[in-house]
Amino acid sequence: MVKFHKLKVADIRRETADCVSVALEVPASLKEAYKFIQGQYLTLKFFVNGEEIRRSYSICSGIHENEMRVAVKKVQGGKGSNFINDNLKSGNEIEVMTPMGSFHSPMNTSHRKNYVLFAGGSGITPLLSILKTVLQTEPQSTLILFYGNLNEESTIFKKQLDELSQKNSARFNLHYIFDKPASPSEDIYKGIITKEKAKTLFDKHISPDADNEFFICGPKPMMDNVRETLEEKKIDQAIIHVEYFTSSIDAPDNPVSPSEKVIAQVTVVQYGKETTFELSSGGKAILDAAIDAGVDAPFACKGAVCATCRGKVLEGKVHMNKNFALTDTEVAEGFILTCQSHPITPVVKVDYDV
Template sequence: MAKFHSLKVLEVKEETANAKSVAFDVPYELYEAYNYKPGQYLTLKFNLNGEEVRRSYSLCSSPVIEEPLKVGVKRVKGGLVSNHINDNIKPGDIVEVMQPDGRFFADVKEDNYKTYYLFAAGSGITPILSILRTVLYTEERSYVHMIYGNSNQETVMFKEELDKLQEEFPERLILVYTLSRPKSSWSDLWKSSSDKEFRKGRVDEEAVKWFINEYPPYAQNVEYYICGPGSMIENTKKTLQNIDVPNERIFIESFGGGASKDTTEAIANAKLTAKLHGETITTTIPQGKTILRTLITEGKEPPYSCEGGVCSTCLCKVTKGKVHMKNNLALEEKEVAKGYALSCQSIPLTEEVEVVYE
């Protein structure tokens, strides 16, 4: 089970007016514990307003380069933790950081010969940047085609770093920025960084089709990585499926957004039996509480990170009864069919529910 450790903040850098990157120092004795794959995330823990809160942020650093662990955090309207980080975190602070985790990552190997298509929007660039850098520096025979969407040129995170990569790997990296609401002088402002025009629009069905047609794969072994808000992911995935890309070659990490309000009613005071850390716990689920929050209220320590239905840290298996997930951005349909559920999003639909944390 992943553990939290106290890590010192080395650097806080303003990436845009509404986003910062935070780098952490990992002591030598914890190097092995904080090994990670490109695309994975860190979970940060804070005590704010007298309550413990956790949030997961993707690593934008690369595991093959000697550099500190680094995450990118974009300010969110009403976001308790993201705003705390952007407003208050500074070098020298100590933060509780869980060991890296996550099922969204690229299996990068020196002898790979692949074409990678990377689709990112907004702060979805963070895990994509980790994958991009790791592939370029490790797989000398692989090619990367990347399209990155933002509202305007001032909201592009890590642009300086991305442009440097394009200059360093001109034969193996194709990078296209697409802006949905560019500033009036956007082309003039960006002429110094590239001679190419920048596309106007979102990362949507039209953009995905255009991008793949404009930049066909070099290596026939192709993988597709997508990260951004829910609507962008659905549009990109659907477009890839419509051109017969196999699902096993499509990898997705959602940063939320685009979800409709859930109005499903839970069964009040359903009986809960949970097997956790070798203990069998029996209790009731109060109205409005999820399985995860019920167990936490009971003083138990179930695994969890984001509480947003994104990271899958709180995964459990339903062995009796039925539950409804208010939000699911982590599990595939085949996993749900096997009984797996995100306990942070699960409410009871039957009088009795049994779950196992494996």
Template sequence: MSSVLFHSLRVKAIQPDTAEAVVVSFEVPQELREVFGFTQGQYLTLRKEIEGQDLRRSYSICAGVDDGELRVGVRKVKGGVFSNWINEHLQPGDTVNVMAPQGRFFVPIEAESKRHHVGIAGGSGITPILSIMKTVLAREPASRFTLIYGNRSLRSTMFKEEIEDLKDRYMTRLVLHHVFSDEHTDAPINMGLMDRGKIEAFLGTVVPAAGIDHAYICGPFQMNDEAEAALLAAGVPEEGVHVERFGIAQPAAGAGQVGAVVHEAKPGDAEQARITIIRDGLKREIQFYKDQPSILDCASAAGLEVPFSCTSGVCGTCRAKVMEGDVRMERNFALDRHEVAAGFVLTCQAHPMTERVVLSFDER
């Protein structure tokens, strides 16, 4: 089985955006233009050896489809080795291994449509929504976009100048609502946390739920859940609510490491299983034992190069389809119910429940 295709891309530019975030642009050679063609809302998985560790992290593309550039926004994360390295050490001219764009956080563009798209972003969650917003405004000339964007303050707001430029360009089609948790504003609706009550306040006044065709949510875990609940309760159809998750719920004090998953065998798990992995049309058989953490761990231990990034059930990079057998997931923050019903699983969270399982990474 051949190696997962990471491509070495040269850093074209690094632009400071806030005191804690930068925008990284990559040079894409002509022969890789098709490989790195992207849909609005998708992400890149970056790979680099940092302090002796082979690390992978996923970052959303913040460019519009028509920008002619491939770039991501990266905000520092407390204790985040990769994000801090990018902000503090990465330089123009350096190379980074990058996987082709992935992700399903988008709705297909319909040039003739007259739709109302709404983005609900918190902090660095603006990155994929900015890509969606720019592309919708450029390619759906009769549609409009409303952005509700929460930050601590104007100073900490990512892409504030680019968003204001978009507002100047699309004055009648783009509406902006900033919400600041640590900064006073004249309007109470623009102050406070991006919780369910805040989203309900917007839906009940300036952004009526009845007029929303598609809503895109991306931000801290709790904000995502509460915004989604508010939209559904207000009557926005489930198929019109789209959520992209960057992280998982913070544990209570003393509960252990953030993001840690204890993979324990459960009743119904197979004692052992013969698993066939399909990728790029090639098949490889591995043996799984009940005490192994996940199918992804088993595949990696067997020397298979299969796609993954976060290993926390969030990003969806390790998504595969069960072609034969039964599998359960420890947790899932990336797949919607339709994908699960169709047989897709996150291999980093997957445990076989039958002695024979066939998984394909080629099914999309």
């Protein structure tokens, strides 16, 4: 069950001019609750000028490292990322939700996989966690990282990645793609990751017959380019993992159609307690209505990206406006993003405890 706890900031490290990484101290009593899987994220809750802010940031530590660290890149006008970059200090306390996210695949020491990672900008954060975990956990697996940035200077974790690739040169191939490189580089590693470039990189570096597992995280256009390329290459969807973040998404809403509109009795279950309220399909999302009804429902992005608000439909049906976080399997099992969900049957029951 996801829950917020107050954690102390153990260390803040400047990674680039506009990005810091923040290590959080986990007391012995909460070690189990904060045991994370590579590629997961934390939701932080704090106040800026009296306004409550919740933001999700990916963990960049490997699961074997004795540290839980997230990276936070400044977003223009972003209240949360600017506060963390400019004001948060070591020793401060901050509310942190227990780890969430499904941007991972199972690890096994006997695996002989080839992990293909496509990162853009701060999208490197969960991929660094995956990369370090694979290097440590699967001695026979290999990795290749394509990492797009403006230039060398703006590349988050560059020093760490260079060291990892030198130390593991037989297993880890690192390719930077700079839009405006400071030093000369081949055309294939210059510019942005367009569909054409993704295809060229694939043809040059990836064997389609290997036991590949693909992970993509970065700005939405880059992710779409890579994803479409993999689709054209007929790569099985089951081995393509994507992680969006809110600032990269600008997708149209898909509201409830007029023919589906109802006034519903919605019941939400949290910590075993049921709360029932009336809700129109054309009104607020189930998450917001639940909060209005006094439920301490979990949320972070409210943008269909983080899945913090995930619940399971036990009765009735809902319509989700958007979904960038749940897999098709999860949706088929009845999971929903409550921040995007509206009832479309007269009775709906949603469980936050699953």
